[in-house]
Amino acid sequence: MLSIIQAAGWPIWPLIACSILALAIVIERFISLKSSKVIPPRLLEEVIGVTRKGIPAADVIAQLEKNSALGKVLASGLRAVNTEPQISEEDLRASMENVGRQVAHKLEHYLSALGTIASAAPLMGLFGTVVGMIEIFGSQAPGSSGGGNPAQLAHGISIALYNTAFGLIVAIPSLIFWRYFRGRVDEYLLVLEVDADRLARHIKSLRK
Numbered sequence: 001m002l003s004i005i006q007a008a009g010w011p012i013w014p015l016i017a018c019s020i021l022a023l024a025i026v027i028e029r030f031i032s033l034k035s036s037k038v039i040p041p042r043l044l045e046e047v048i049g050v051t052r053k054g055i056p057a058a059d060v061i062a063q064l065e066k067n068s069a070l071g072k073v074l075a076s077g078l079r080a081v082n083t084e085p086q087i088s089e090e091d092l093r094a095s096m097e098n099v100g101r102q103v104a105h106k107l108e109h110y111l112s113a114l115g116t117i118a119s120a121a122p123l124m125g126l127f128g129t130v131v132g133m134i135e136i137f138g139s140q141a142p143g144s145s146g147g148g149n150p151a152q153l154a155h156g157i158s159i160a161l162y163n164t165a166f167g168l169i170v171a172i173p174s175l176i177f178w179r180y181f182r183g184r185v186d187e188y189l190l191v192l193e194v195d196a197d198r199l200a201r202h203i204k205s206l207r208k
Contacts, residue, residue, distance in 0.1 A: 125167015132160030
């Protein structure tokens with residue numbers, strides 16, 4: 001591996017940095033986007049069951065808020081009812097939507113960086129290719145010190161090809177994981193929206 005890096009020249013170092021950053025983001029997103037941390041199973045049913053006897057106390061709501069992303073959204077609705085028992089359904093939904101936007105932003109954390117790496121890595125590889133081509137033509141130029149040195153020619157070709165290949169190696173997995181996490185976040189946001197709507201309708205039914 002070290003010999004490949006040496007053969008690829010200095011343009012490969014930014015690509016190596018991008019690959020390390022992309023790997024760190026992928027690992028962090030896998031941990032942060034676990035279902036248990038975003039939408040724990042049966043959490044909504046538990047909340048609905050508890051609220052049939054009345055809106056829980058503030059300490060219970062605070063505990064729910066720390067449970068997960070879904071818990072944070074549901075807790076915002078319960079807290080709004082606790083603060084203003086006669087709150088309208090529109091204001092209740094608006095309260096949960098505001099917190100939902102914050103949750104959505106947190107779920108999308110680092111995804112833009114991963115998408116940028118997926119887009120920029122091929123261009124960085126292309127830059128390395130251009131550097132290699134400049135070295136090739138420079139070594140073949142009339143009057144150059146290389147004088148058509150085959151070793152210098154081979155070095156330029158190595159820089160060009162290794163950087164192109166490494167740029168694609170970084171970009172392809174980054175793009176795959178970006179699309180995967182993007183789809184996962186969209187699925188979570190849909191569940192959050194549906195569950196928040198169910199809680200709002202449940203609270204409305206309790207007032208009848």
